[in-house]
Amino acid sequence: NFMLTQPHSVSESPGKTVTISCTRSSGSIASNFVQWYQQRPGSSPTTVISENNERPSGVPDRFSGSIDSSSNSASLTISGLKTEDEADYYCQSYDVTNRVVFGGGTKLTVL
Amino acid sequence: EVQLVESGGGLVKPGGSLRLSCTVSGFTFSDYTMTWVRQAPGKRLEWVSSISSVTTNIYNADSLRGRFTVSRDNAKNSLYLQMNSLRAEDTAIYYCAKNKYDILTEPIFDYWGQGILVTVSS
Numbered sequence: 001n002f003m004l005t006q007p008h009s010v011s012e013s014p015g016k017t018v019t020i021s022c023t024r025s026s027g028s029i030a031s032n033f034v035q036w037y038q039q040r041p042g043s044s045p046t047t048v049i050s051e052n053n054e055r056p057s058g059v060p061d062r063f064s065g066s067i068d069s070s071s072n073s074a075s076l077t078i079s080g081l082k083t084e085d086e087a088d089y090y091c092q093s094y095d096v097t098n099r100v101v102f103g104g105g106t107k108l109t110v111l
Numbered sequence: 112e113v114q115l116v117e118s119g120g121g122l123v124k125p126g127g128s129l130r131l132s133c134t135v136s137g138f139t140f141s142d143y144t145m146t147w148v149r150q151a152p153g154k155r156l157e158w159v160s161s162i163s164s165v166t167t168n169i170y171n172a173d174s175l176r177g178r179f180t181v182s183r184d185n186a187k188n189s190l191y192l193q194m195n196s197l198r199a200e201d202t203a204i205y206y207c208a209k210n211k212y213d214i215l216t217e218p219i220f221d222y223w224g225q226g227i228l229v230t231v232s233s
């Protein structure tokens with residue numbers, strides 16, 4: 001099985017842009033879709049990006065996703081940061097045996 | 112509006128059993144694979160189990176070693192998780208999640224329930 005590694009925390013100011021990385025330990029990041037979930041304090045997760053770069057309806061276009069095969073990582077970019085974006089963000093993918101893997105989560109602080 | 116509502120959680124002693132339910136509305140339940148995900152206090156999300164639409168295929172996390180069994184009743188729009196031989200480390204919030212597709216090989220989640228707390232303690 002593989003692991004997905006995220007930075008423990010990131011912080012940025014309102015109005016700025018932040019990027020959260022998610023690095024796959026083995027196997028190609030491009031082999032399986034990557035999803036991103038937002039979890040505000042005390043709430044359940046919500047999907048902000050699926051299938052590497054698809055935004056579900058209702059998710060602002062300030063949120064975007066990408067993958068980079070050279071670094072074997074996925075990224076979630078949030079532009080025009082708002083205080084409401086403050087949350088934990090988890091990446092997720094899966095392996096050839098269809099077992100689901102979540103990253104450790106990144107705490108985004110908007111200060 | 113898609114809704115997933117978990118129930119059945121609570122306090123249980125080590126070695127005990129508990130059955131969680133997830134009742135859904137707002138979509139055709141029988142058309143989608145469903146999944147259980149848990150989150151221990153202060154920890155990352157952890158996949159538990161997934162079941163295809165017509166129950167022919169089930170995938171479980173290896174770490175559970177057969178203690179948990181997922182099932183569903185499409186007539187009742189309900190998903191279940193039978194948890195046996197519970198341990199302290201099973202203490203977590205348990206979420207049911209709707210898979211975006213009815214394809215077990217593409218575990219992508221688009222909707223989540225509010226979660227239900229299971230506490231295993233003597």
